[in-house]
Amino acid sequence: MSKESRKKSSNPASYGAAPGNRVAAAAKKVAKKTASQTTTKSAKKTTAKTAMAKAATTKASVAKAAKPASGGAGLAEGAKAPAFKLPRDGGATVSLADFAGRKLVLFFYPKANTPGCTKEAIDFTRLSKDFAAAGTAVLGVSADSVKAQDNFRDKHDLAVPLISDETHGMLEAYGAWGEKSLYGRKFLGIIRSTVLIGADGRVAKVWRNVKVDGHADAVLAAARGL
Structure with a gap:
């Protein structure tokens, strides 16, 4: 075996990432995806709550405007x-x-x-x-x-x-x-x-x-x- 061949075979990088590193990378990817989904769901809930609050405010304003300014029942x-x-x-x-x-x-x-x-x-x-x-x-x-x-x-x-x-x-x-x-x-x-x-x-x-x-x-x- 030549010196170049022995040097290449002794370098861990020549065999790709170690099994432990591959598992860690996969776990990190899953965690990142889960965090992204959680953030999206939270944003949707916040948007829905904001829309409901605006609708309630609009409804209250309309009801108030419908009432006579004075007198009434x-x-x-x-x-x-x-x-x-x-x-x-x-x-x-x-x-x-x-x-x-x-x-x-x-x-x-x-x-x-x-x-x-x-x-x-x-x-x-x-x-x-x-x-x-x-x-x-x-x-x-x-x-x-x-x-x-x-x-x-x-x-x-x-x-x-x-x-x-x-x-x-x-x-x-x-x-x-x-x-x-x-x-x-x-x-x-x-x-x-x-x-x-x-x-x-x-x-x-x-x-x-x-x-x-x-x-x-x-x-x-x-x-x-x-």
Whole structure:
């Protein structure tokens, strides 16, 4: 054997890596792969949690924006009446400021030309002169269009102004818009309500889930006593 051959055969590198080194290298590779997978899973979990947090924040913001700025179902007697400015039958505009220094009755009804709403509007019309004598103005409010209010007025010779609140802003502020139930089905709609506002611009009395029979007379009695 030549000197060159003996030198080559005595060099461990000529036989490749030792068995122990190969095992260590394989273990290191597996550990690196496992660490990479763990990091990826952790990143995905963090991304999912961030997305869920953003969704929850967005949902909360939308819910907050949907609530009326003032008034609502908790509209309390003694509280300042929420301001409004809306179109009425005939095309004119009506606002709370128009009645400053006077008592005002707002009766909220679900829909023009339906039996209960028709009777209620006729009852307030029948007593319109008595309300005027008591220094009290009366306004009817629903989500019907101005055209529908015009038809309602003409069909039943109504003598009280009828406000159109198609966006529900005033209805919500006065607590007259909320969840209702009919034949087991729940939905959002107008809750028949009446609010009496004093000459000082504050809520004097609130009636919720009104029963039409005798209601207008009861409101007149309250207005007279205010």
